[in-house]
Amino acid sequence: MTEQALIQAAQSGDQDAFAQLVEANQAMVYNLAYRMTGSPDDAADLTQEAFLNAWRGLARFGGQSAFSTWLYRLTSNACIDFLRREKRRGTLSMTVESGDEERQAEVPDDRWSPERQLERQEAREAVQKGLDALSPDHRQVLLLRELEGLSYQEIAQCLDLEEGTVKSRIARARLSLRDFLKKNNF
Template identity: 40%
Template sequence: MAADDAELLSRAKGGDTSAYGQLIERHQDRLYRSVRQILHSPEDTADVCQEAFISAFQSLAKYRGESQFYTWLYRIAFNAAVSFLRSKKPLISVEAIRGEDQNGLEIAGEISSTDPTRPLDRREKAAEVQRALSMLSTEHRLIIVLKDVEDTPYEEIASILEIPVGTVRSRLHRAREELKTILERLEIEP
């Protein structure tokens, strides 16, 4: 845990709401991006993040410091997002379909505009990959987002999902295989 986080947490646990506000400011963008990859809707993402911030504040006394603050906060947001998904039918955002999703998935590598064999430009490909991600099971989507989008270390993923590191690796392998199958079915080059 960053020294600054530890100091802010100590002050927040003592009732300093401005210290908690600083923690939120420090981590809100990363948390929003992560949850957005799960929920796709900006409004739903904002609601779930707000719920996570409130829940974390109410549970500060339970935070033992065994993991980084962000990992603990992400776990709370993850649970809120899963609960939200269970209450809703899976939907693909209109922005992702149109390729207008500004906070969407970053695709590694450039697509050559001089290559006539590539009919999709970068935005369209990102929207298609986002669509394929939304077709994954929640369990597989979460692990792909954590590892391949957020580049979260295996140990931190294990802590967030409360599973052994070996399970993270095997679940990630299955998730990547499922994503590859979906991309092939959609005729998108993985």
Template identity: 60%
Template sequence: MTEEELIQQAAQGDQDAFAQLLELHQGKVYGLTLRLTGSPEDAMELTQETFFNAWRGLPNFHAESKFSTWLYRLATNATIDFLRRERRRRAVTLTPLPDQDDRPAAQIPDSRLTPQGELERKELREAVLRGLAGLSDEHRQVLVLREFHDLSYAEIAQILRIEEGTVKSRIARARMALRKLLLADGNFSA
């Protein structure tokens, strides 16, 4: 079945169809909420909440946007609310994430933040994950959506309900903020 068909079926109450949609998308939603909160437990909760809301609202999802865009929006809304609520209740420290990635090295010119060797890549990646925790919520959101989920400015604008121009400037500032954190983080070699 195509994803469209799965959505139609699930919208009529077909839980098996929904289970397949879950398979297709839970990795992305979990990945997003994990990088936004730094906590696997919180990411679990938020992913559940996202899919509960998706199931509940599916009968009224009329493909005004892509299904994944819609899911991302549910996820970021849930995360925004969560961080706001929980931050009041307890000190939410976004913990830096362990490195779970092993992409092959790419050709990047020489520079302090442009690692050459695999080791340097790994170190930089770990530094980036640490750095994400130090960013503001707004900067972290746009950066994760762009750098990890490869979404266009238009899609990010749809997800966060902001103007494309705002996405553009926010990403630029987020990158500079992350760069500042990386340079201050002495743990990767020059």
């Protein structure tokens, strides 16, 4: 069944069709949520929230964009709302997962020395801290561009922004991230 057929079936109330759409897109949605929040638990919660919002709003999906683009937007919005709520509370759930070493220990990669692994971990943590220091809007566009590989046009469509705004935000985000890493000697 094509994606369009699955969407139409899901819009008619077919839960199995929607389940297939979820399965096809859940890794992408989770990865985006994880990169925006830095927390696997928050990402899992936000993934569920994004798909719940998709189910509730499926009747409004008109097909002007790809289904995945629409999901990007729903996920991004859920993440930004979450980050704003966390900021108002005074704490931000943006911790770098300390489980990286555990995963490496479970699946050892003998090609890397312990020193190299430590350097890579420190670099990942530095970049995550730099991303955490960005505003949610800047973090969002940078992640969509650099990690998810979306074009400026796709990001603009996904976030309902002008393409020039997307380019400007990405440029500012890159500059801020670079300055953060330089300032912290990374």
